[in-house]
Amino acid sequence: DTGKNLFTVVVFPKLVQEGEDGGAGGASSSTPAEEYPMYFPLAEGTPEHIILVASEEVFAKNALGMCPSWSEKKMCTEVLKAAVETVEKMDAKLMSGTPLSDDENAFYDAVGGATSITTKSDCLKKLMQQQVEKGSLTRHEIDRLLAQVCEKIDSFDEDIDAALQKSQEKKA
Numbered sequence: 001d002t003g004k005n006l007f008t009v010v011v012f013p014k015l016v017q018e019g020e021d022g023g024a025g026g027a028s029s030s031t032p033a034e035e036y037p038m039y040f041p042l043a044e045g046t047p048e049h050i051i052l053v054a055s056e057e058v059f060a061k062n063a064l065g066m067c068p069s070w071s072e073k074k075m076c077t078e079v080l081k082a083a084v085e086t087v088e089k090m091d092a093k094l095m096s097g098t099p100l101s102d103d104e105n106a107f108y109d110a111v112g113g114a115t116s117i118t119t120k121s122d123c124l125k126k127l128m129q130q131q132v133e134k135g136s137l138t139r140h141e142i143d144r145l146l147a148q149v150c151e152k153i154d155s156f157d158e159d160i161d162a163a164l165q166k167s168q169e170k171k172a
Contacts, residue, residue: 038079038086040107048079051120052111059120063127070141073128080121087114 042049047066054062067073090100090108100108111117131137132145 036086036089038082040086041103042107042110047076051076051079052083052117054120055112056116056119056123060123063123067124067127070128070131070137071144073124073131077121077124077128080117080124083111084114084117084121087111087117 038048042052050066051059063073063076067076087108090104091114093100093104137145
C-alpha cells in the first residue's frame with residue numbers, strides 16, 4: 001500500500017442492442033438530425049430559438065433589430081424554411097398514427113405550428129423586398145442578388161427552349 005488512497009475508475013462504453021434490421025433497437029432508429037432538416041431540441045438563447053419561439057407580433061416588431069441587413073434576413077428565412085419542413089414532417093408522422101418523441105413534441109409545441117412560421121417568413125420577405133426597393137444593400141448583397149437573378153433568367157431560358165422544342169415536335 002502506498003498510503004495515497006488512490007481509486008480506480010473503470011469506464012464502460014454505452015452499448016446499444018442492434019435490431020433485426022442491423023439498426024439500433026427501439027421505435028425509431030433514426031435521430032432527429034437524420035429525419036428532419038432542423039436539429040432539435042433548440043438550445044435556449046440561440047438565434048434559432050429566439051426566431052422560432054417568439055410570437056408573431058413580437059417577431060414582427062423586433063425583426064428589423066434582430067436582422068438589420070438583407071443577408072441576415074435571408075439567413076433567417078432559411079431557418080424558418082427548415083422549421084416549416086420539420087413541422088410538416090412531424091405533421092405527416094402524426095397523421096400516419098406515429099406518436100412524436102418527447103424532443104419532437106417539445107419542438108412542435110414551442111414553434112407554434114407551420115402557420116406561425118409561415119407568417120414570420122412572409123414578414124421577413126416583405127422587409128427584404130422593402131430593403132431592396134430602398135437600395136439599402138451592401139455591395140456583396142447586390143452581387144448575390146444579381147447572381148440569383150441571372151440563374152433564374154438562365155433557368156427560364158432553358159424552360160422556354162424545352163417548351164419550344166416540344167411544340168415543334170408536336171407540329172412535326
